[in-house]
Amino acid sequence: MNPAKPPSKRPGWLWPVPVALAGWELATRAAGDLSFPPPTTIFSRMREMWLSGPADRLWLTDAALTDIPASVGRLLAGWALAGLVGTTLGIALGRSPLLSRFLGPLVHFARAVPPPLLLPFFMALFAIGARMQINVILFGVVWPILINSAEGARHVDPLHLETAAAFGLSRGQRLLRVVLPSALPKVFAGLRLSLSLALILMVISELVGSVDGIGFQLLDAQRSYDLPGVWGTIVLLGLLGCAFNAAFLAAERRILSWHRAANQTT
Amino acid sequence: MIARRLLDSGPLCGALGAAGLVGAWEAAGRTGFISPTVFPRASAVLSRAAGLAADAGFLSCVVSTLGAWAIGLLLTVAVAVPAGFLLGTLPGLERAFGPVFEFLRPIPSVALIPPALVLFSDKVDMKITLIVYAASWPVLINTMYGLKEVDPLAKETLRAFGFGPAAVLWRVSLPSTAPFIAAGVRLAAAVALIVGISVEFLAGGAGGSGIGVFLIEAGGATDALEYIVAAALWAGVIGYLSNGLFVLAERRAFRWHTARTEVAR
Amino acid sequence: MLEISNLTHTYGSGPGSHHALGGVDLSVAEGELVCIVGPSGCGKSTLLRSVAGLLRPGGGEVLFNGAPVAGTPKDLAVVFQDYSRSLFPWMSVADNVSLPLRRKGLDRPRREEAALEALTQVGLEEAGAKYPWQLSGGMQQRVAIARALAYRPALLLMDEPFGSVDAQTREDLEDLTLRVRGHHAMTILLITHDIDESVYVGDRVVVLSGAPATVVGDLRVDLPEPREQIATREHPGFVRLRAEVGRLVRGPRPAAQHPTPETV
Numbered sequence: 106m107n108p109a110k111p112p113s114k115r116p117g118w119l120w121p122v123p124v125a126l127a128g129w130e131l132a133t134r135a136a137g138d139l140s141f142p143p144p145t146t147i148f149s150r151m152r153e154m155w156l157s158g159p160a161d162r163l164w165l166t167d168a169a170l171t172d173i174p175a176s177v178g179r180l181l182a183g184w185a186l187a188g189l190v191g192t193t194l195g196i197a198l199g200r201s202p203l204l205s206r207f208l209g210p211l212v213h214f215a216r217a218v219p220p221p222l223l224l225p226f227f228m229a230l231f232a233i234g235a236r237m238q239i240n241v242i243l244f245g246v247v248w249p250i251l252i253n254s255a256e257g258a259r260h261v262d263p264l265h266l267e268t269a270a271a272f273g274l275s276r277g278q279r280l281l282r283v284v285l286p287s288a289l290p291k292v293f294a295g296l297r298l299s300l301s302l303a304l305i306l307m308v309i310s311e312l313v314g315s316v317d318g319i320g321f322q323l324l325d326a327q328r329s330y331d332l333p334g335v336w337g338t339i340v341l342l343g344l345l346g347c348a349f350n351a352a353f354l355a356a357e358r359r360i361l362s363w364h365r366a367a368n369q370t371t
Numbered sequence: 372m373i374a375r376r377l378l379d380s381g382p383l384c385g386a387l388g389a390a391g392l393v394g395a396w397e398a399a400g401r402t403g404f405i406s407p408t409v410f411p412r413a414s415a416v417l418s419r420a421a422g423l424a425a426d427a428g429f430l431s432c433v434v435s436t437l438g439a440w441a442i443g444l445l446l447t448v449a450v451a452v453p454a455g456f457l458l459g460t461l462p463g464l465e466r467a468f469g470p471v472f473e474f475l476r477p478i479p480s481v482a483l484i485p486p487a488l489v490l491f492s493d494k495v496d497m498k499i500t501l502i503v504y505a506a507s508w509p510v511l512i513n514t515m516y517g518l519k520e521v522d523p524l525a526k527e528t529l530r531a532f533g534f535g536p537a538a539v540l541w542r543v544s545l546p547s548t549a550p551f552i553a554a555g556v557r558l559a560a561a562v563a564l565i566v567g568i569s570v571e572f573l574a575g576g577a578g579g580s581g582i583g584v585f586l587i588e589a590g591g592a593t594d595a596l597e598y599i600v601a602a603a604l605w606a607g608v609i610g611y612l613s614n615g616l617f618v619l620a621e622r623r624a625f626r627w628h629t630a631r632t633e634v635a636r
Numbered sequence: 637m638l639e640i641s642n643l644t645h646t647y648g649s650g651p652g653s654h655h656a657l658g659g660v661d662l663s664v665a666e667g668e669l670v671c672i673v674g675p676s677g678c679g680k681s682t683l684l685r686s687v688a689g690l691l692r693p694g695g696g697e698v699l700f701n702g703a704p705v706a707g708t709p710k711d712l713a714v715v716f717q718d719y720s721r722s723l724f725p726w727m728s729v730a731d732n733v734s735l736p737l738r739r740k741g742l743d744r745p746r747r748e749e750a751a752l753e754a755l756t757q758v759g760l761e762e763a764g765a766k767y768p769w770q771l772s773g774g775m776q777q778r779v780a781i782a783r784a785l786a787y788r789p790a791l792l793l794m795d796e797p798f799g800s801v802d803a804q805t806r807e808d809l810e811d812l813t814l815r816v817r818g819h820h821a822m823t824i825l826l827i828t829h830d831i832d833e834s835v836y837v838g839d840r841v842v843v844l845s846g847a848p849a850t851v852v853g854d855l856r857v858d859l860p861e862p863r864e865q866i867a868t869r870e871h872p873g874f875v876r877l878r879a880e881v882g883r884l885v886r887g888p889r890p891a892a893q894h895p896t897p898e899t900v
């Protein structure tokens with residue numbers, strides 16, 4: 106492995122973005138297709154939708170202050186719950202061979218159910234609303250976290266466990282200070298996979314059964330043939346996705362700094 | 372002693388675990404802990420699932436979903452693998468497209484369904500297009516990542532013997548990237564199923580058939596939950612088997628790769 | 637303090653099995669420092685892991701303070717041979733050293749103080765805030781030693797603890813071990829490849845045979861106290877004991893055809 110610097114870290118790596126935007130603008134203007142409005146139209150529509158409010162609210166509109174927090178709140182609630190449940194159960198499964206023999210196949214089966222199928226199920230079980238959406242996200246994204254945590258907890262270095270045993274650490278301390286940190290790189294891999302899945306499930310659950318949220322806004326724009334609004338909402342979702350990704354990577358880099366460095370030297 | 376031996380058998384324990392779950396589920400219904408009107412009993416769902424297996428309407432829905440899924444996945448491989456090789460071997464291209472990809476990739480693929488509903492008149496085309504778009508990302512990224520992991524010494528060995536770039540690509544880069552591509556395709560298969568069923572949900576009956584359409588139509592019935600859970604069970608079985616096949620094929624084809632990474636760990 | 641009787645162990649079963657311990661008898665008195673030497677791969681680490689309760693031996697018995705060892709006894713610390721893997725990479729050096737002290741119920745300032753003291757003893761007072769993987773191999777080994785010393789165990793097991801440090805540091809650590817033993821009344825079981833070292837630090841030197849290991853020699857070291865690196869090694873008794881241990885380690889075979897690394 107040669108630790109070549111990723112090209113994206115050099116300053117000026119963003120130059121293709123304005124180029125792509127300009128190309129997009131020119132192409133759509135030339136084509137004149139109403140389904141593909143030029144980016145300038147999309148951006149002005151986005152401003153109108155979310156950034157044309159009064160100055161004392163930082164120009165945020167009502168839509169920006171209700172739909173976006175509603176969606177993001179449900180996304181984070183479902184994902185955080187899934188992280189908590191998945192890590193706990195995953196570590197239990199990884200540390201207990203018997204438990205994993207009894208429940209492992211069931212977990213892999215549950216993971217194989219395509220998460221959108223949960224939608225009609227929870228829609229029938231709960232009324233449309235935040236509870237239904239959080240449940241869809243929770244049950245849809247918990248499996249990758251669970252399976253990865255179990256994998257991580259299964260492969261703790263035996264010498265680390267022996268060291269902990271030799272110094273007489275209690276069960277709780279062993280779990281918290283040896284097993285959990287060893288499993289953490291894998292837990293994070295699961296969390297990253299499930300974050301993008303959670304975003305997908307947030308959107309689809311709002312498209313199918315919701316009265317507010319970004320997905321609902323998207324559907325609303327489509328129904329009224331407001332195509333700049335549709336594309337603007339998609340751009341917003343992309344920006345949200347980027348922001349979540351960046352925040353997650355920053356957190357991971359901080360928390361797992363020992364892992365990257367330790368692996369580089371060996 | 373015998374009990375110990377039985378507890379060591381993985382499949383038996385798995386079957387016991389599943390049976391235990393079904394038993395508890397049924398018992399919860401029978402004792403009134405969970406009312407059957409809120410959540411159907413295990414026996415009702417299992418018999419419904421058995422009925423679905425012989426139901427021509429349901430089977431044609433499954434076939435249509437799986438057909439779109441398979442075609443979409445094949446197209447994905449045909450598009451994303453060469454694209455990944457191009458981007459991975461020509462650094463200039465990666466530098467140009469990389470940032471644009473970084474903005475496109477986080478867009479949740481299902482958000483493209485509403486505009487696609489406007490743009491496409493044929494719903495099957497739309498389903499396949501969206502599947503290819505969404506499933507291409509994992510394949511593309513894994514291909515590029517795999518190319519970076521190719522041992523430079525192996526390439527130089529071949530070059531030192533006077534082979535040209537095409538031979539190096541064919542004999543070193545492709546084989547050593549193949550395990551990464553396969554892992555990407557396995558991820559893509561799951562994504563493709565998610566997107567396919569989501570499209571069916573939103574396009575509804577107007578857009579042909581599929582498991583998603585079947586579920587919408589079942590949603591109106593009084594025993595909708597039984598249908599929904601039974602169909603989800605079958606979807607789980609299909610997903611479990613296809614994932615198992617992927618893993619098995621990967622393990623057989625890339626034994627050298629797993630052996631090496633296990634040693635490295 | 638420690639009674640090992642007829643300890644046997646076999647790894648695996650069938651044709652691939654390896655008979656590592658073939659009936660080891662050994663008793664260690666309170667406050668003694670016993671060195672164990674033997675050819676590489678003979679089963680020294682296996683013996684130590686059985687004493688630490690990390691491995692359930694195939695047969696025989698280990699009594700610690702009169703009670704059979706089941707699980708890890710309290711008041712015991714280990715310096716593992718594979719010192720770098722036994723440090724936790726996700727914790728700072730100071731945290732690694734102070735972690736076991738939680739079991740002793742010490743509060744945070746006391747733990748930190750004890751960790752700093754132990755790190756100072758091994759000459760690493762500056763390294764507390766670093767991570768183990770930021771240190772050299774020899775420094776990591778000293779951290780592992782500091783962790784065991786900070787714990788102040790009644791019985792300290794050390795598996796080739798001075799293997800990868802330079803000669804000067806090695807001598808310092810040998811003297812540190814002797815000093816700590818004197819101060820805190822520890823009983824120490826020290827495994828080593830180095831015959832000179834075993835005679836220099838030990839009250840007794842126990843020699844194991846090649847696999848399956850049995851005790852082939854148990855020599856009392858009666859050198860004047862306190863030991864001193866130059867004077868002790870010049871002492872005629874030291875030279876005689878060293879030769880005796882060397883002969884036992886080589887075994888009855890003709891030496892010229894089977895040089896063992898210990899004598900190089």
Ligand SMILES: Nc1ncnc2c1ncn2[C@@H]1O[C@H](COP(=O)(O)OP(=O)(O)OP(=O)(O)O)[C@@H](O)[C@H]1O
Binds near residue numbers: 676681
């Ligand atoms: N987990 C294991 N499974 C099978 N065989 C083992 C295992 N651990 C050790 N052995 C074998 O048992 C024998 C004794 O091992 P041990 O680690 O006790 O040797 P040692 O005396 O400590 O050697 P060294 O001086 O090189 O550290 C070796 O031949 C080794 O191959």
Ligand SMILES: [Mg+2]
Binds near residue numbers: 680
């Ligand atoms: Mg050893």
